[in-house]
Amino acid sequence: MDDKKLPSRQENFSEWYNQLVLRAEMADYAPVRGCMVVRPYGWALWENIQAALDKRFKATGHVNAAFPLLIPQSFMTKEKEHVEGFSPELAVVTHGGGQLLEEPLVVRPTSETIIGTMYAKWIQSYRDLPVLINQWANVVRWEMRTKLFLRTLEFYWQEGHTAHATEQEAAEHTQRMLNVYTDFAINEAAVPVLAGQKSDSEKFAGAKATYSIEAMMGDTKALQAGTSHFLGQNFAKAFDIKFLDENNQLQYCWTTSWGLSTRFIGAIIMTHGDDQGLVLPPNLAPYQVVIVPIYRKDEEKALVMETVDKIVSGLGNLRVFVDRREGLTPGFKFNDWELKGVPLRIEVGPKDVQNGTLALARRDILGKEGKRFIPMAGFEQAVPAVLAEIQANMLAKATKFRDEHIFEVSNYEDFKDVVENKGWAKVWWYDDAANEAKIKEETKASLRNYAQTEGEGVCFYTGKKTNKQVYFAKGY
RNA sequence: CGGGGUGUAGCGCAGUCGGCUAGCGCGCUGCGUUUGGGACGCAGAGGUCGACGGUUCGAGUCCGCCCACCCCGACCA
Numbered sequence: 001m002d003d004k005k006l007p008s009r010q011e012n013f014s015e016w017y018n019q020l021v022l023r024a025e026m027a028d029y030a031p032v033r034g035c036m037v038v039r040p041y042g043w044a045l046w047e048n049i050q051a052a053l054d055k056r057f058k059a060t061g062h063v064n065a066a067f068p069l070l071i072p073q074s075f076m077t078k079e080k081e082h083v084e085g086f087s088p089e090l091a092v093v094t095h096g097g098g099q100l101l102e103e104p105l106v107v108r109p110t111s112e113t114i115i116g117t118m119y120a121k122w123i124q125s126y127r128d129l130p131v132l133i134n135q136w137a138n139v140v141r142w143e144m145r146t147k148l149f150l151r152t153l154e155f156y157w158q159e160g161h162t163a164h165a166t167e168q169e170a171a172e173h174t175q176r177m178l179n180v181y182t183d184f185a186i187n188e189a190a191v192p193v194l195a196g197q198k199s200d201s202e203k204f205a206g207a208k209a210t211y212s213i214e215a216m217m218g219d220t221k222a223l224q225a226g227t228s229h230f231l232g233q234n235f236a237k238a239f240d241i242k243f244l245d246e247n248n249q250l251q252y253c254w255t256t257s258w259g260l261s262t263r264f265i266g267a268i269i270m271t272h273g274d275d276q277g278l279v280l281p282p283n284l285a286p287y288q289v290v291i292v293p294i295y296r297k298d299e300e301k302a303l304v305m306e307t308v309d310k311i312v313s314g315l316g317n318l319r320v321f322v323d324r325r326e327g328l329t330p331g332f333k334f335n336d337w338e339l340k341g342v343p344l345r346i347e348v349g350p351k352d353v354q355n356g357t358l359a360l361a362r363r364d365i366l367g368k369e370g371k372r373f374i375p376m377a378g379f380e381q382a383v384p385a386v387l388a389e390i391q392a393n394m395l396a397k398a399t400k401f402r403d404e405h406i407f408e409v410s411n412y413e414d415f416k417d418v419v420e421n422k423g424w425a426k427v428w429w430y431d432d433a434a435n436e437a438k439i440k441e442e443t444k445a446s447l448r449n450y451a452q453t454e455g456e457g458v459c460f461y462t463g464k465k466t467n468k469q470v471y472f473a474k475g476y
Numbered sequence: 477c478g479g480g481g482u483g484u485a486g487c488g489c490a491g492u493c494g495g496c497u498a499g500c501g502c503g504c505u506g507c508g509u510u511u512g513g514g515a516c517g518c519a520g521a522g523g524u525c526g527a528c529g530g531u532u533c534g535a536g537u538c539c540g541c542c543c544a545c546c547c548c549g550a551c552c553a
Contacts, residue, residue: 004514005514014547014548015547018546018547029545029546033544033545085552088551088552089551089552110553139553141552141553143551143552144477144550144551144552145548145549145550145551145552150553151552151553155553157553204553212553223553224552224553225553226553227553259553260553261553262553263553264553292512294511294512295511296510296511327510327511328511328514328515329510329511329512329513329514329515330511330512330513331511331512331513331514331515332511332513332514332515333513333514334512334513334514335513335514336514338513347512349512350512351512352512359512367513476552
């Protein structure tokens with residue numbers, strides 16, 4: 001850990017990730033197995049993710065609320081598939097106030113049941129619909145194997161829960177929120193994702209249909225980065241969520257739920273990070289710009305800091321951090337902020353003050369290539385412009401990488417080679433849960449989601465005609 | 477739950493065949509010199525060697541049991 005350099009992604013991607021998360025001070029291991037502490041720098045990134053999503057939720061008509069952490073155990077058993085899916089991973093509270101509880105309480109693994117219960121109480125008429133509520137919350141799932149951000153016993157997320165009068169409206173809303181996630185991932189996080197429906201075997205416990213956004217990590221493994229579920233009337237029936245329609249007919253609601261979690265931080269790290277550390281997209285980075293002042297003597301310091309102050313006030317709308325730490329060399333600070341992934345570094349030294357210039361160093365392009373001097377005059381426009389370039393470049397780079405690692409194959413031999421050594425396989429697929437399970441068993445690759453496809457082809461596995469194309473890949 | 481690994485200073489590690497005062501690097505504190513790509517000198521602080529039990533004149537070291545964490549597999553946002 002005290003080695004200056006990280007392990008390279010090439011030689012050990014997993015170790016690279018673990019050390020990076022710790023050393024960049026994103027998170028730390030908690031005293032309880034499988035739990036993590038999200039450190040201030042990691043949480044600041046999460047806050048920016050929250051802000052970007054929350055803005056989009058509000059724009060699509062949602063309001064925020066908070067539902068309780070503890071759920072009566074009996075609630076979890078009301079929807080058949082939901083129980084089966086979640087019972088293995090529930091944390092259960094059996095005692096309270098020193099007494100054995102009459103009914104155990106589960107710590108929410110997700111909130112469909114408790115929110116469904118409340119919706120049943122609140123919804124009477126079609127005039128009450130739709131109900132569009134989101135909550136920012138923590139949830140607990142007792143996972144066997146954990147990894148910082150990607151899978152921990154407790155994690156933070158948002159879960160949206162909506163109730164609608166018609167099937168079509170609920171189905172459209174499921175799609176709308178999937179689009180919101182896609183837009184967020186691409187335009188804020190610069191994480192190119194493929195949005196599509198999950199196979200039946202991969203769908204949410206209790207859903208009619210699950211949709212996901214799938215991202216490709218730097219080791220070409222797939223990460224489910226967000227999900228949107230069409231719940232049909234499953235939960236409405238289990239929790240008695242009913243309304244009277246315009247014709248005075250009693251009907252069950254159609255509901256949806258959708259979530260995106262702190263796992264997304266893992267997606268950002270593994271999509272953009274390099275051997276030098278994190279590379280954070282300007283739109284979400286806790287600090288968009290770090291200024292490293294360079295000086296030797298007090299006279300120089302005074303001059304340099306005067307310029308630094310000018311820059312800070314000139315960049316009032318940006319998240320700027322000035323590294324005022326004494327006793328560290330500029331070189332150390334450069335490396336330190338590169339590890340932390342700050343998109344743009346501004347160096348201000350005596351020579352710059354004298355020449356009326358600033359040195360800009362881009363995080364997405366290391367070394368001399370990414371370093372250039374700009375005139376002090378007009379930096380207020382130049383700096384945001386560079387940030388926009390970085391944002392665009394990061395997306396382009398990640399998209400190129402992803403596209404270069406997706407291969408269309410038409411037979412099982414090629415398929416195995418691709419998912420084992422090359423990346424994702426895009427194939428024509430005739431739905432068959434047994435075959436899907438067999439492929440997963442044999443190759444470790446899972447069906448990520450259905451591609452947006454037109455036309456017809458021949459299933460690579462069965463040779464049957466089909467109009468569906470899917471992505472298979474090893475996943476996190 | 478299976479397989480592998482690791483527990484010695486905040487972090488990373490060494491500690492030989494059981495031996496006397498438990499060491500190294502980084503970090504940390506103080507002072508000075510440094511500062512445009514991971515600075516240096518000097519002086520310091522910091523340890524129930526994961527826990528329990530055993531063998532022994534003597535245990536970080538040997539034996540037993542337990543615990544914790546990490547990695548790889550079966551499940552998952």
